[in-house]
Each structure stands twice: as C-alpha cells, then as structure tokens.
Amino acid sequence: MAQYQFPISILIADDHRLITDGLATILGAEKDISEIYTADNGRDAVELVMQHAIDCVIMDVDMPILNGLEATKQIKQQKPNVKIIVVSMLSDAAIVNKLLRAGADAFINKESGKAELLKAINVVINGKKYISPEISAYLFTRLSGPKADQEETVERQLTPRELEIIRHIADGLTNQEIAGKLFLSTVTVDTHRKNMLAKLNLKNTASLVRYAAEHGLLK
Amino acid sequence: MAQYQFPISILIADDHRLITDGLATILGAEKDISEIYTADNGRDAVELVMQHAIDCVIMDVDMPILNGLEATKQIKQQKPNVKIIVVSMLSDAAIVNKLLRAGADAFINKESGKAELLKAINVVINGKKYISPEISAYLFTRLSGPKADQEETVERQLTPRELEIIRHIADGLTNQEIAGKLFLSTVTVDTHRKNMLAKLNLKNTASLVRYAAEHGLLK
DNA sequence: TTTTATCTACACCAAAAAGGGTATGCCCAA
DNA sequence: TTGGGCATACCCTTTTTGGTGTAGATAAAA
Numbered sequence: 227m228a229q230y231q232f233p234i235s236i237l238i239a240d241d242h243r244l245i246t247d248g249l250a251t252i253l254g255a256e257k258d259i260s261e262i263y264t265a266d267n268g269r270d271a272v273e274l275v276m277q278h279a280i281d282c283v284i285m286d287v288d289m290p291i292l293n294g295l296e297a298t299k300q301i302k303q304q305k306p307n308v309k310i311i312v313v314s315m316l317s318d319a320a321i322v323n324k325l326l327r328a329g330a331d332a333f334i335n336k337e338s339g340k341a342e343l344l345k346a347i348n349v350v351i352n353g354k355k356y357i358s359p360e361i362s363a364y365l366f367t368r369l370s371g372p373k374a375d376q377e378e379t380v381e382r383q384l385t386p387r388e389l390e391i392i393r394h395i396a397d398g399l400t401n402q403e404i405a406g407k408l409f410l411s412t413v414t415v416d417t418h419r420k421n422m423l424a425k426l427n428l429k430n431t432a433s434l435v436r437y438a439a440e441h442g443l444l445k
Numbered sequence: 446m447a448q449y450q451f452p453i454s455i456l457i458a459d460d461h462r463l464i465t466d467g468l469a470t471i472l473g474a475e476k477d478i479s480e481i482y483t484a485d486n487g488r489d490a491v492e493l494v495m496q497h498a499i500d501c502v503i504m505d506v507d508m509p510i511l512n513g514l515e516a517t518k519q520i521k522q523q524k525p526n527v528k529i530i531v532v533s534m535l536s537d538a539a540i541v542n543k544l545l546r547a548g549a550d551a552f553i554n555k556e557s558g559k560a561e562l563l564k565a566i567n568v569v570i571n572g573k574k575y576i577s578p579e580i581s582a583y584l585f586t587r588l589s590g591p592k593a594d595q596e597e598t599v600e601r602q603l604t605p606r607e608l609e610i611i612r613h614i615a616d617g618l619t620n621q622e623i624a625g626k627l628f629l630s631t632v633t634v635d636t637h638r639k640n641m642l643a644k645l646n647l648k649n650t651a652s653l654v655r656y657a658a659e660h661g662l663l664k
Numbered sequence: 665t666t667t668t669a670t671c672t673a674c675a676c677c678a679a680a681a682a683g684g685g686t687a688t689g690c691c692c693a694a
Numbered sequence: 695t696t697g698g699g700c701a702t703a704c705c706c707t708t709t710t711t712g713g714t715g716t717a718g719a720t721a722a723a724a
Contacts, residue, residue, distance in 0.1 A: 349578075357581035359564075363574040385670060398652030401710075414672055420712070430680095430712075433617030435651045439658030442546070604700065619680070633702050635681075640700095642682090649682075649710095 234351060235261030235279060239271035239297065240286035240313070245336075249284060252340050268292025272300045275308055282309040282347060285330075287321065295324055302329030309350040311343075314361070322361060332356035383425055389443060391418045396435045396444050453570060454480030454498060458490035458516065459505035459532070464555075468503060471559050487511025491519045494527055501528040501566060504549075506540065514543055521548030528569040530562075533580070541580060551575035602644060608662060610637045615654045615663050 236259055238246045246264040253259050263278060265271040269292040275283060283301065287294040298310050311332040312325050322333060331350040334342055335358050342358060349356040384392070394404040401419075405412040419431065428434050438444050455478055457465045465483040472478050482497060484490040488511040494502060502520065506513040517529050530551040531544050541552065550569040553561055554577050561577060568575040603611070613623040620638075624631040638650065647653050657663050 345578075349582075355582040356578050357576075359568075359575055359578060359581070362576035362578070362581040363568075387671060395651050396655040398648035398655075400649070410671090411673055413674060416711080417673070418671085420714090423712080429617035430619070431710095432614050432650050432654045435654040436615040436617075436658050436663065439655050440663075444655065444659075606701065621680085629701090630703055631680095632704060636703075637701080638681090639683075 233258050233260035234281040235259070235263070236347070237263040237265060237271060237274055237278075237280045237283045239265045239268065239283060239289065239294070241266045241289045242286075245286070249343070252343070256344070266290075268294060268297030271297050272304075275301050275305060280308060282311065282351060284311045284313060284343075287312060287314045287325075295321060295328055298325060298328040298330055311346050311350060311356075313338075322364065333361045334358045335360050384422060384443070388418050388422050391415060392422060392434065392438045393444055395419065395431060396438055452477045452479035453500040454478070454482070455566070456482040456484060456490060456493055456497075456499045456502045458484040458487065458502060458508065458513070460485045460508045461505075464505070468562070471562070475563070485509075487513060487516035490516050491523075494520050494524060499527060501530065501570060503530050503532060503562075506531060506533045506544075514540060514547055517544060517547040517549055530565050530569060530575075532557075541583065552580045553577045554579050603641060603662070607637050607641050610634060611641060611653060611657045612663055614638065614650060615657055 236253055238249050238253075240246050240249075243266070246266065250262050250264060253262055261278070261280075263274050263280065265274055267290045271283065271285065271289075272292065274280065285294045285298060289297070292300075294312060294314075298312070301308055301310060306329065309331045310329065311334060312330045313334055313336055314322070314325075315336050325333070332346040332355060334346050334356070337360070338346075338358055346356045346358075390408070391404060394407065399407070401412045401415045404410070404415045408415070419434070422428075422434055423430070426434065426437060428437060455472055457468045457472075459465050459468075462485070465485065469481050469483060472481055480497070480499075482493050482499065484493055486509045490502065490504065490508075491511065493499065504513045504517060508516070511519075513531060513533075517531070520527055520529065525548070528550045529548065530553060531549045532553055532555055533541070533544075534555050544552070551565040551574060553565050553575070556579070557565075557577055565575045565577075609627070610623060613626065618626070620631045620634045623629070623634045627634070638653070641647075641653055642649070645653065645656060647656060
C-alpha cells in the first residue's frame with residue numbers, strides 16, 4: 227500500500243465470529259497493518275472508531291443493535307476521513323444506494339477473496355473508491371436495464387414534440403409560457419399533455435412529471 | 446468460458462491500429478475465440494456486425510465517422526444479443542451513463558490488462574454485465590457525492606408531513622384523495638403543497654414533483 | 665396510393681389547482 | 695414566556711386540469 231501514515235489500523239465489524247477471526251488473521255499477516263480491532267455489532271463499531279485512531283473499517287451490512295448502514299452514517303458524520311469498506315452479500319445489493327449516500331468508500335462481496343479485500347483497502351486508503359465488479363453489475367443493471375427498456379419503449383411512445391413539452395412542463399412552465407416559447411396555441415400544448423397522459427396511462431400532470439423524471443426523459 | 450456456442454467470434458472496433466492489432470493478437474491466442482474482425486470506425490463496425498455472425502464487440506468510445514455510443518445504439522437496436530464491451534479512458538467516464546442506456550454490456554479501461562479483458566468477455570458472453578472497478582469508482586462518486594449533499598439540505602427543508610404529501614402528489618393522487626388517505630382536510634393538503642412551493646422557491650406542482658424526483662425524495 | 669403517425673387546433677364542461685391571504689392550536693427551545 | 699416551527703383549516707378569485715371529441719395539414723411508411 228502506498229502514501230499514507232503507515233502502518234494503518236483497521237476495525238472489522240461483523241457479527242459472525244468466524245469472519246472477524248478469519249479476516250483478522252489475513253490482515254494480521256500484512257506488514258502495513260498494525261492494529262486490528264473487532265466489533266460484533268454496529269454500536270460497538272461506532273464507539274471503537276470514536277475512541278481509537280482507526281483508519282479503515284470493514285463493515286458488515288447485517289449486524290445486531292445497529293446495522294451497517296446506520297453505523298456507516300454515524301461514523302462518516304463524526305469522522306469523515308475514516309474509510310469504510312462494506313462487505314455485502316449480493317442480496318444486500320438493494321441498499322447499496324443508501325450506503326453510497328451514507329458515505330461508504332468501497333463495496334466488496336463476501337465471496338470476494340483475500341486479494342480483492344487487500345486491493346480495496348489499498349484503494350480506499352489512497353482516497354479512491356472501489357466497487358467489486360459483481361456489485362457493479364448490480365448497479366449497472368439498475369442503471370441500464372430498466373432505463374434501456376424504458377427508453378426503448380418510452381421514447382418510442384412519446385413523440386419528439388411531446389418530449390419537448392413534458393420537459394417544459396417539468397421545468398415549471400405553464401401552458402401559456404410553453405405555447406409562447408414554441409409558438410403554439412395553449413390548447414395545443416394542452417392537447418399534447420393530455421395525449422401523453424392517455425398513452426402512458428397516467429392520472430395527472432404530477433404523475434406525468436414523476437414518470438418523466440424517473441425514466442430519464444428530462445434534459 | 447462457459448455455456449455458449451463456442452468458439453465465439455469477436456469484432457474489435459478501434460481507430461488506433463496498434464490497439465486493434467494488439468488485442469487481435471491477445472485474443473487470437475484464445476482457443477474459444479475463432480473469428481476476429483476489426484474495424485477502425487463506428488460505421489464499419491455496425492456494418493460488420495450486420496453482415497457476420499459476431500458474438501461480441503470490443504468497442505472504443507472515440508472513433509471517427511460514427512462514435513462508440515452511436516455504434517452501440519445501432520448495433521443493440523438491430524441485434525440486441527450482440528454483446529458490447531466498451532473500452533473507455535477514464536476521461537470518457539462522463540458518457541458512461543449514455544452508453545449504459547444504449548445497451549453496453551461491459552466497461553473496461555484502456556489501462557486494463559489482458560486478464561480483465563478476458564474476464565469481461567467471459568462475463569458478458571454469459572449474459573451478465575461487467576464494469577471494471579476503476580470505472581465503478583466514477584459511477585460511485587456520481588451516486589454518492591451529489592445525493593449525499595442534497596439529502597442533507599433538502600430533507601432538512603421539508604418536514605415529514607410535507608415529504609409524505611409530496612410523495613402522494615407525485616403518485617398522482619389529488620388533494621382530495623390525499624386528504625382522505627391522511628384524514629385531513631383538502632385545504633390542509635393544499636396548504637402543505639403551497640408551503641413547499643414557497644420554501645423551495647418553485648413555481649408549481651410540476652416543478653415540485655420534478656424536484657422531489659431528482660432529489661430522491663420519492664419513496 | 666392509401667394508411668398511419670404526428671402536429672396542430674378547437675369545443676365543452678366539471679373539477680381541481682393556483683395564488684393570495686389569514687388563523688388557531690401545539691410543542692419545543694431560547 | 696415567548697417566539698418559531700409545524701400541522702391544521704378556511705376564504706376568495708382566477709386559471710388550469712382532466713375527460714372526451716373533432717379535425718385539418720403534412721410527412722412517412724406500407
């Protein structure tokens with residue numbers, strides 16, 4: 227590992243003793259790692275980070291008392307410089323987003339090997355982010371899968387003119403303003419809006435705007 | 446590589462001859478790869494895919510005549526089963542989103558080694574997605590950075606009740622329906638909406654819904 | 665060449681929302 | 695105890711909306 231005040235100290239937070247022990251053994255063999263702390267729940271993890279000079283936390287998602295997400299939030303709030311590597315199962319992928327927003331620095335799988343763990347530590351200590359390709363694939367699918375389908379179906383459903391109009395609507399323009407801007411009659415703008423509601427099976431303008439936003443149709 | 450009609454054929458699309466030649470040499474040594482085609486621009490790449498039974502395209506982003514994004518779109522539109530591995534420089538990261546939506550199956554770096562290329566091919570041929578950790582880091586930052594700020598500022602601005610109401614509004618419910626659901630008067634619901642408009646400095650419900658959607662306030 | 669899609673525009677009508685305020689309890693913190 | 699923020703509620707007028715049709719012009723596709 228490179229440019230940092232070596233050796234570094236690490237906290238392993240996981241409620242499975244076998245895992246903490248295993249990781250501690252692996253990491254104990256690394257010359258750049260001095261201290262290794264362990265915690266079997268989120269609350270203890272947060273406390274340990276507050277009390278000791280810990281550089282990096284290897285955090286399980288599913289822990290008693292305080293889960294990995296909450297623990298990450300609290301740690302990052304108090305000590306933003308502490309790096310957090312989340313060890314998740316693919317089944318936890320649904321909360322990857324929340325963890326990202328909570329400030330997690332890396333994601334690796336429980337299926338990841340020693341090499342990937344060490345790589346992740348190396349990367350985050352150097353101030354960068356790391357996500358294992360397996361977890362990326364999940365994010366990837368969320369970003370591309372739905373939107374790809376949607377764009378194919380939706381952008382075929384909405385005509386160029388309609389797209390233009392929904393964007394103006396979402397911008398907060400009134401029919402009058404849109405009509406002025408596009409040199410149309412207000413009723414025409416309204417017709418387009420109504421046509422969109424009908425073809426997308428939506429109830430009202432609010433849901434239309436939401437739909438547009440969630441389907442990446444804006445801008 | 447596993448379950449597919451082996452050997453597979455691959456197209457390398459890149460306008461740098463050194464790269465196409467290098468990749469062709471690397472891939473030519475693989476026993477599971479039979480045919481290797483090359484193209485030095487996007488238009489030729491699309492044509493080759495249409496004319497030959499190509500399983501996987503290794504696509505450069507920056508190419509003359511037709512760039513990687515457009516080529517990806519066209520190929521995926523005509524032949525969705527052709528896998529596309531985008532080889533990007535980190536400087537291309539800004540269009541990762543667009544490529545995702547265009548249907549790209551994998552992203553690797555120009556700095557990636559042979560091992561990662563082969564892994565990516567393997568993964569996409571098996572119908573999964575692959576993003577190299579370096580590129581993930583970019584997506585990571587985009588997901589975590591901005592939204593973290595937004596949630597901190599925004600969720601402090603909107604009260605719990607207001608959040609509840611904007612969510613219902615975005616769901617397409619009318620004031621009456623929301624009032625019924627929350628056991629409120631319709632005018633109260635309306636007051637909350639107006640208060641949100643005022644405090645967020647927005648013009649109307651459409652822009653409010655858009656704001657909520659873009660700031661991740663919905664569900 | 666006919667059909668189809670799109671863009672344009674209008675009519676009618678009831679319901680809803682916009683926008684402008686005002687106001688009353690409640691709780692919490694200064 | 696006195697604001698402040700929050701949730702609640704109402705009034706009034708104007709504008710927009712939602713629902714349902716109709717219809718001409720035009721360009722592209724079948």
